[in-house]
Amino acid sequence: MKPFSAIVIGGSAGSIEPLHDLLRSLPETGGRFAVVCVLHLMNRQRSLLPEIYRADCPWPVKEAESTEPVLPGTVYLAPPDYHLSIEKDRTFALSNEEAVMFSRPSIDLLFSSAAPVYKHELAGLILSGANNDGTDGLLRVLKHGGQAFAQEIATAEFKEMPRAAVAASPQIREVDIPKVVEFLNRRF
Amino acid sequence: MSEDIDDSAYDLETELLIEALYQKFHYDFRHYARSSVKRRLQHALSRFHCPTISHIQARLLHENGFLQELIDVITVPTTEMFRDPTYYAALRTEVLPVLKTYPSLKIWIAGTSTGEEVVSFCILLKEEGLLEKTVIYATDINQRVLDQASRGIYDTETIKRATLNYRESGGKGMISDYVSVAYGSARVDPNLLKNVVFSSHSLATDAVFGEMHLVSCRNVMIYFDRPLQNRATALFRDSLVRGGFLGLGSRESMRFLDTAPAFKALNESQRLYQKL
Numbered sequence: 001m002k003p004f005s006a007i008v009i010g011g012s013a014g015s016i017e018p019l020h021d022l023l024r025s026l027p028e029t030g031g032r033f034a035v036v037c038v039l040h041l042m043n044r045q046r047s048l049l050p051e052i053y054r055a056d057c058p059w060p061v062k063e064a065e066s067t068e069p070v071l072p073g074t075v076y077l078a079p080p081d082y083h084l085s086i087e088k089d090r091t092f093a094l095s096n097e098e099a100v101m102f103s104r105p106s107i108d109l110l111f112s113s114a115a116p117v118y119k120h121e122l123a124g125l126i127l128s129g130a131n132n133d134g135t136d137g138l139l140r141v142l143k144h145g146g147q148a149f150a151q152e153i154a155t156a157e158f159k160e161m162p163r164a165a166v167a168a169s170p171q172i173r174e175v176d177i178p179k180v181v182e183f184l185n186r187r188f
Numbered sequence: 189m190s191e192d193i194d195d196s197a198y199d200l201e202t203e204l205l206i207e208a209l210y211q212k213f214h215y216d217f218r219h220y221a222r223s224s225v226k227r228r229l230q231h232a233l234s235r236f237h238c239p240t241i242s243h244i245q246a247r248l249l250h251e252n253g254f255l256q257e258l259i260d261v262i263t264v265p266t267t268e269m270f271r272d273p274t275y276y277a278a279l280r281t282e283v284l285p286v287l288k289t290y291p292s293l294k295i296w297i298a299g300t301s302t303g304e305e306v307v308s309f310c311i312l313l314k315e316e317g318l319l320e321k322t323v324i325y326a327t328d329i330n331q332r333v334l335d336q337a338s339r340g341i342y343d344t345e346t347i348k349r350a351t352l353n354y355r356e357s358g359g360k361g362m363i364s365d366y367v368s369v370a371y372g373s374a375r376v377d378p379n380l381l382k383n384v385v386f387s388s389h390s391l392a393t394d395a396v397f398g399e400m401h402l403v404s405c406r407n408v409m410i411y412f413d414r415p416l417q418n419r420a421t422a423l424f425r426d427s428l429v430r431g432g433f434l435g436l437g438s439r440e441s442m443r444f445l446d447t448a449p450a451f452k453a454l455n456e457s458q459r460l461y462q463k464l
Contacts, residue, residue: 085223093221
């Protein structure tokens, strides 16, 4: 089995905490994959999340910048009010294009751009949220040979987003958040 | 989102279309980030009811007037007045006091789109008493958006959204001082735009056209790859007088660029730089 190169994570309402749990559980050593996250946030100008997560995450946490290479062992967050995507050469691109399903950044857009770049080296994860952004993106991840997960519906504060994902394909599996990290680690 | 697309064929067609746009029409998207171009072409497929990019290419090469329609879809016209109010606040307090010392001013707004940023600049300059001695060069690769910008007509929603931004930017009056609303649309006072020169210009293929005191180019370079970002910022560097200012979008930075040594950060968080 080839190792993962990246996990893309999307969440909306109620996703800040589960993402925090996930980032806390990243291994102190190793870190051979990149973590790229899109959360829908209300604040358009500045997000405090990088600082909040940085305090507890063993890996560096930063907002993704235009043309920046996607490096393993690093956690990237989409900056508020910009779409984030990944180019073929594994660098980030930002964009001001119209919102997709009322969201900018859009989870579908990140996942769809990452899927053909990383193919089977990619995992996608949908967290709590009250809309269904991310489902199409997860399907793209599957189509390109990647793995697709959704936060266990029972533990999600807002269930619509993981529920929509799980309903879309039997290959999209519900997971307990710390288990995702275990799964990713096992692939090394 | 896309349905079943053969990715390798789609990638190849995308490259061919970009090449056709360049060779036949001199629109150069060769150094644009592909993820965005491909999404724009997705929109084009549904807008023009074309099953493949090759169909779009056929229309581009053989159908009069199709070029402009395609350019309208590929270029991204999302902008607003006083976008990122803190940027305008920093211009007002850190840049304009220096510009006031020049007898006359030239400002280049690159990537004007539909003109919201131009209007914002004109309001700012007027309030600081600089508008009369300033010429603003407003450029874009898309002539149609420039025509729209020069008319200065916006929907009332745009103006409503601008009101809060304007206040947060430290605006000294009211937006309504500068626009008149009639029949559901808002018209910018033509006097406000009388020193603006709207002109087609490409950061990818054109050269420097004048000596500037301030260049503002926001959310344009995010669509460029690094070589093109280097080219664009070299144009800005070569246009600016010594001590001239450069303003970028809130997520654009000089940090990774070859041209960085020519500038110092005046206010890094607001993406304001000064030519050394």
